[in-house]
Amino acid sequence: MKWQPRRIAELEKSKTKRRREHIKAETYVRRTLDNVFIGCMIIGFDWTYLYVNDVAAQHGHQNRENLIGRTMLEMYPGVEKSTIFEAYRRCMEERVHQRLESEYTFPDGTANWYELSIDPVPEGIFVLSLDITERKRAEEDLKAAHKRFEDVLNSVDSLVYAIDMKTYEVLFINKFGRDNWGEIEGKICWQTLQKGQSGPCEFCTNKKLIGPDGKPSETVVWEIQNTSNKRWYECRDRAIYWPDGRLVRIEIATDITERKRSEEALKKSEILLNETQHLANLGGWEYDVNTSKITWTEETYRIHGVSPLNYDPNDLRRDIEFYAPMDRLTIETAFRRAVEEGKSYDLELRFRNAHSENLWVRTIGKAERKNGRLTRIFGNIMDITERRQIEEALMDSEERYRTIIEFSNDMIWILDTDGRYQFVNKRCEEFSGLKPDYFLGKSFTPFIDKKDLPKVIDIFHKTLNGEPQQYEVSVKKEDGSNFFLLVNTAPIYSKGKVVGTVSFGRDITERKKSEEQIKESLRQKLKKSNRQKKLLCYLIEGTRGGKSRALILRHLTEKSYNAHQLAKALNMDYKTIRHHLKVLIKKGIITKGQDEYSGLYFIAKNIESDLDGMDI
Known part of the structure; x- marks a missing residue:
């Protein structure tokens, strides 16, 4: 029994050691x-x-x-x-x-x-x-860009459509598709885009677009001869999430019939594009100042695309080579200052992992001191590629739209709900003589002619209530003179709420001067006109809309037009043009051709001589 105290002491020592560990x-x-x-x-x-x-x-x-x-x-x-x-x-x-x-x-x-x-x-x-607040906000911005994206697709000279991958219902088809296949939204794709199909097409790529985990996989590129029109198309198919959460297949089909005719010896091929979607992952690391030893967590190895079995992170020069050449000096300097001076750093840098994947990473280093001495540098590395891509896409989109607005031939301005300028384009400066910065934060009312101000204020409030408006207004220049604008204004929405208005103004000063000249000419001729001329003068001078009728008659004396052509030539509303044409027909001033399809209008024979003597 003499061994028991020694055994007890050993057990206690073992327990103490385990407790410390x-x-x-x-x-x-x-x-x-x-x-x-x-x-x-x-x-x-x-x-x-x-x-x-x-x-x-x-x-x-x-x-x-x-x-x-x-x-x-x-x-x-x-x-x-x-x-x-x-x-x-x-x-x-x-x-x-x-x-x-x-x-x-x-x-x-x-x-x-x-x-x-x-x-x-x-x-x-x-x-x-x-x-994830910023990510959610970015998602909302992307939804807002969805409508603009549809407009872009409608301008593409290829078939672009989206279908529900479960029901095969066509959810969207662009203008090119509608022109060639008709209005098929809401119908079944294999019944409308193809011919002679009794069910889903055997060449449908739906199954290829979904991975084993049930999520969208890679883009599928393939070629097919359409069974409906017998033309060849190169198709790019991909599964995406629709705004309502459904999985849909979006396809861009480009007509390659001519290319196929010149490449008859080639076989059909499908090109698989491997695109890895990266999720934000966080890795940790530590540098022991005393031993110069570097330790990585498992996630840090994964971000670098290496394995702890075949890669030693203690070769600092080799570690830095994962960063893009233009960023290596930045990370090397930051790490050295952390080790030598205890300076923390927080950087976002370009990165290329061992799989040759170009990434963006956020790397942070912090210094730790004990008893006044620097003992270790520790930090994290995070894959932020997805976030940077979203930010760059939003900036590119904003730059494109800003360029379009800045170089528009129309004046464009944005007002907040209090009527203060939030933005004006360069065209406003050219017309007004005032720098864009002069407008910002100021009310629009001082720039409007007094006689038009009540009308414009009323229109502004109607627009804030969600009603788009069109009106003519006299605006003051810096030199005190006025010019006339034809303005189209619409509400701006954010999260379902009106937050301001956007307006597009076109200079119609010359048109207004022309109208005044017509008005004055008719006033002088009215005194010596015969009955028929008086009727013309009455319709043009003595009734509401006479100025517009004079412009219509001026164009019809030159050549025949239909209502759509007149609306475009005069930059006027189509319904308004139709109204004036009916009045002129009723009074026997103009006639309409027999061809219902073209719908052309002519000056009445008995009026032509009277119009020749009138300056309109």
């Missing part, structure tokens, strides 16, 4: 969680915050000291009614993993979107949170 491991885990970019927190069964890192506290609009030891219900009154709390409760009670994206509105009225991953742990639940 456990404390050390727990400290390392907490330190790691404290420095990640994802919010991390542990909530007890009584909804008390047991652990919260800084990121999670920021997500909750609090600091961690205020949260730890207090309950969620105490810190966020009413949270029990939220979708987020329901997911917490289910994980807490049923002990099952929960994952969701949800918007939460704080007591001060601010709202943010979060992606949450919730798992049961012995203490209660463990929550990982990621603020």
Whole structure:
């Protein structure tokens, strides 16, 4: 029995060692969680915050000291009614993993979107949170661009259409498609685009566009001879999510009949384009200043496209070569300053992984000191390629539309709901003589002729009520003179609410001068006109719309027009033109041709001589 005290001492020593290792491991885990970019927190069964890192506290609009030891219900009154709390409760009670994206509105009225991953742990639940507010806003911007995208597709000289992959219903077809296949939206694709099909086409690519996980896969490029018109097309098919969440197949079919005729010896080929969709992933790393040893997490290896089995991250020069050549000096300098001076850094840089994939990464480094000495540099690396692509696409789109607006022949301006200028294009400067910056923030009323001001104010309020308007107005120049504009104005919507107006103004000063000359000429001739001329003068001078009728007669004396051609030539509304033509026919001033298809109008024979003597 003499060996027992020694055995007991060994057991105690072993327990002490394991306890120290456990404390050390727990400290390392907490330190790691404290420095990640994802919010991390542990909530007890009584909804008390047991652990919260800084990121999670920021997500909750609090600091961690205020949260730890207090309950969620105490810190966020009413949270029990939220979708987020329901997911917490289910994980807490049923002990099952929960994952969701949800918007939460704080007591001060601010709202943010979060992606949450919730798992049961012995203490209660463990929550990982990621603020995805900016991503959600980007999604809304992309939806707003959907209409503009449709307009672009309608200008493409190829067939572009989208179909529901389950029902085969045609959801969209562009102008090229409608001109060749008719109005087939709402109909079944294999019944309308092809001929002689009793069911879905055997060459349909739907199955090829969906991966094993049920999500959209790669683009399929293929060629086919259409069974309806016998022409050859090169088709590019891809599965995408429609705005309502449905999976649809979108196809761009370009007519390659002539090319196929010259390449009869070639066989059909399908080209598969492999496109990897990258999700934002977070990796961690650590540099020990004393030993110069670098440690990577598994995700850091994945982002670099290498394996810990065949790659050693301790070759710093080799690590830096993953960055684009123009960014290598930046990351090298930032890391050196972190090691030598303890300077933190936060950079977004171009990156090329071992698979030759070009990425954008966000890399952050922070210094840690102990007893005044720099001991380690630690940080994270995140794949932000998707976010950068969205930002660049939005900037490119905005630049294209701004170029179109800036070089438009029309004056274009935007007003807020108080009638203050928010934007004017360069054409406004050319007409008014005032710099665009002069307008910004000012009310539109000082620039309008006093006699037109009540009318324009009324039109502005109607537009804010959602009614597009067209009107003529006299506007002041910087030198005090006036010019006339034909203005089309429409409301601007944001999230279903009118936030201002956009207006397009065309200079009609010369037209107005011409009308005044006609008016004065007719006034002088009215005194010595015969009865027929008096009728003409009355219709032109003595009735509402006479100026427009004079312009119609002037054009008809030169050649015959139909109503659509007159509306285009005079830049007037089609319905208005039709009204004036009916009046002139009724009074015997003009006649309409017998050809119903062309619908041409002519000056009446008995009026021609009278018009020859009138200056209109």
